[in-house]
Amino acid sequence: MPVTPATLPGGTWTSEDFTVTRLGYGAMQLAGPGVMGPPADRDGALAVLREVVDLGITHIDTSAAYGPVVTNQLIREALHPYPEGLHIVTKVGANRDEQGGWPPARQPDELRRQVGENLETLGLDVLDLVNLRLGDAAGPQSGSIAESFETLADLQQQAVIRHLGLSNATAEQVAEAQQITPIVCVQNMYNLAHRHDDDLIDRLARENIAYVPFFPLGGFSSLQSSTLSAVAARLNTTPMAVALAWLLQRSPDILLIPGTSSVAHLRENLAGAAITLTADDLAALNRIAE
Secondary structure (H helix, E strand, C coil), rough: CCCCCCCCCCCCCCCCCEEEEECCCCCCCCCHHHHHHCCCCCCCCHHHHHHHHHHHEEEEEECCCCCCHHHHHHHHHHHHCCCCCCCEEEEEEECCCCCCCCCECHHHHHHHHHHHHHHHCCCCCCCCEEEEEECCCCCCCCCCCCCHHHHHHHHHCCCEEEEEEEECCCHHHHHHHCCCCCCCEEEEEEECCCCCCCHHHHCCCCCCEEEEECCCCCCCHHHHHHHHHHHHCCCCCCCHHHHHHHHHHCCEEEECCCCCCCCCHHHHHHHHHHHCCCCHHHHHHHHHCC
């Protein structure tokens, strides 16, 4: 049966035939510690995924590298056959090593293998959206992405992938990808304290390309965290709720994928993101990046 989105914070976002709720769900935290191995509470993980759909969320973000393959397997077990209107977004471009690292895997044969792995573990014939993961754990790294992205564009032409995007990319790499084939999203680290992508977000919004920030509370200094906590206390909510609400108000083309392994926390994120920040709230929050 189709997913019927409830009245979710931010509403929906559309690009051609791709429509998702702006408030999505990131499945990475469903894997074990360090995003390795199975969850401690498998039944709880399955319950979270089912609650995501019950709440009307139509955007789930995952990767075969999570676990590895653990989150994909959980998504398939909980939700397959997938309801109409649910979009599962995955990414390729990295493997996992025995130490829990994320070594790059962006050669054409590696990318084709990862796409096939995502198809198999999710139980799909075609992937809705595949992001090419670039850079490393420290952030984006400059350099041409042509060979890697052309490989994914070829798979798109073969109807194995519907839409393409980038993750952990520089503005120059985004422009290079667009010369190869259209993209629908960019997934980078961005939050109140790290606003290096402000110009990119504004450019993408003009082109109706989604921006999907990860780590909404990552990399805050003690002083920055104190400012955020003060605003949250004044609004009688949590710092995460304020951070999510600020992102939704930052641009209509920002999509969120907060993750959690708890149904209660999932509902808290949903309620918190619905907060409307006043001009005074926004002014105080915008000073964090200064």
